[in-house]
Amino acid sequence: MDHAGVLALFDHDMREGARPDGLDARVEPVGGVVRRVASARGWNGVVWSDLAEADAVIAGQIAYFSRLGLEFEWKLYGHDLPVDLGQRLRAAGFEPEPGETLMIAEAARLDLDAEPPEGIRLLPVTDAAGVDLLVDVHEQAFGADGSRMRHQLLARLTGEPDTIVATVALAGDVPVSAARMELVPGTRFAGLWGGGTVEAWRGRGVYRALVAHRARAAVERGYRYLQVDASSQSRPILERMGFAPLTTTTPYTYVP
Incomplete structure (x- = not known):
């Protein structure tokens, strides 16, 4: 895989050319940035920037989101300038x-025969x-409130079901792991998000499955690349499966 070429393609498709990924969201290219604007229960932030006067642009985004009363995130990648x-x-x-690693793989080149361990469906x-069930796993695995995720998932499943693939791993009737994949029509990338496993089931191959x-x-849906913002825990697993680390990504959050 041409790492530099794929990273440039990712920037073009998923950042500079970002598309709305929710019924209540809009994407606005303005003043050297591309920002996503949604309700207070959605994700708001800057996904791409090309800055000459960085401080002025930063101040402008703070003023814009503050007028809306919205917390927002500036998603900074390791190769961004300045x-x-x-x-x-x-x-x-x-x-x-905490920072993560942007990892990308060609989906068809991965080991797609990895099956769940015995006792997992x-x-x-x-x-x-x-x-x-998915939100229950998320809250256990990450220790985070899942109310915003619940709202966003229900909205996607109701209004745009073809843009998401969400899955729960069950041991009997007990949810022990969960993950989702977000699809943006017209791009070549599918995003893997939220992969988390409760502590008792870690290290058994559920995440890999x-x-x-x-x-x-x-x-099956025609996407060539898979993209993951990988934590330090998931990065080794993904590397063994064939994902390549291309850059870092760090969320910077501003609360008005």
Whole structure:
């Protein structure tokens, strides 16, 4: 895989050419940035930037989202310019969250035969009951409130069901792992998000099986690449499966 070429393609498709991914969302290219604007229960932030006057543009985005009363995120990638953009964001009042690694693979080249371990079955999430199971896993695995995720998943499944593939892994009737894949029509990338496993089931191959399951779904739908913002825990698993680390990504959050 041509790493530099694929990274440039990712920037073009998923950042500079970002598309709305929700019924209540809009994407606005303005003043050197591309920003996504949604309701308070959606994701709001800057997904791409090309800055000459960085401080002025940062101040403009703070003013814009503050007028709307919205918390927002500036999604900074390791190759973004200027090189001190992270320092400038912190100076303007943004708080950085833990960084992750942008990893990309050609979906058809992965090991797609990885099956769930014995005693685990995969359940497609198609309704509110399935969303509740997925959110339960998310809250256990990450220790985070899942109310915003519940709202977003229900909205996608109701209004745009072809843009998401969500799955829960069950041990009997108990949800032990879950993940989703978000699809943006017209792009070549499918995004893998939210892969989390409760502590008692980690290290048994459940996460790997969920990656393979979503990769098969991406290939069936005609997507060439899979993209993951990988934590330090998932990165080694993904590298063994054939994902390549291309750059870093760090969310910078601003609360009005």
